[in-house]
Amino acid sequence: MANTVCEREGCAVPLPIAGRGPVPRFCSTRCRVAAHRASRSKVALPRELTSRRRWVRRDERKAPRTLDGGFASVTSPSSWSMHSAAKASPVGVGLGYVLADGDGVVCIDLDHCFEGEVLAPWARAILDRCPPTFVEVSPSGDGLHIWGRGQLERGRRIRHGGEAIELYGQGRYVAVTGRRFEDCPVRLADLSEVVASLT
Ligand SMILES: [Zn+2]
Incomplete structure (x- = not known):
């Protein structure tokens, strides 16, 4: 049975009905390239993240879920789990991480940043x-x-020309893939200065 929607996670654009010939898997070149980039990356996660009990599952709509399929909340630590347990759970489509108060972990989100x-x-x-x-x-x-690492009490969305940069601070949850980009180290550096310069 052929796919009816684009295979790239988060896309779901309907595909044209295939005639003869190869069945398309993606709606566009952009989606094909993005899916390829995601699939070829090696998975790794820093211990600073895996050692904390901040893990949830995420569903197709990017909502955070508990390991038994309920809704998780960034304000309810009892709905978070250890990484090993979250990783082993079949709920949803992947993992998420909660940026909890006082942890000093930040995440800079660059969307649509590939050409x-x-x-x-x-x-x-x-x-x-x-x-x-x-x-x-x-x-x-x-x-x-x-x-x-860094302190950011509230997240921010910054316009950067036509692009949006999001800074995620406390009280946020982030969809995590662990797909390492280029040869980055698998540890967290202090991003305080960069975060300050972006705000
Ligand atoms: Zn697509």
Whole structure:
């Protein structure tokens, strides 16, 4: 049975009805390239994240879920789990991480930051300003999450030309893939200066 929607996670654009010939798997070149980028990345996660009991599952709509399928909440620590248990759970489509108060973990979200195979110059400029730290390819395959240490009480969305950069601070949950970008280290660096400069 052929797919009826684009296979890239988060897309779901209907595919044209296939005639003869190969059945398309993606709605566009952009989705094909993004899915390829996601699938070829090696999975790794920093201990600073896996050692904390901050893990949830995420469903197709990016909502956080508990390991038994209920709704998880960023304000309810009892709905969070250890990484090992969350990783083993079949609920939803993947993992999520809660940026809890006082942990000092931040995440910079760069969406739609690729131009074909390569990172867009605006995104590369931000990455270059960060000390070497853990960077993962987002679930869509078309964005990056830059993880690090820092204090950010409230998240912010910043317009950067036509692009949106989101800073996730306390009280947020982030969809996690662990798909390591390029040869980034698997640890968290201090992003305080970068975060301050972006706000
Ligand atoms: Zn698509």
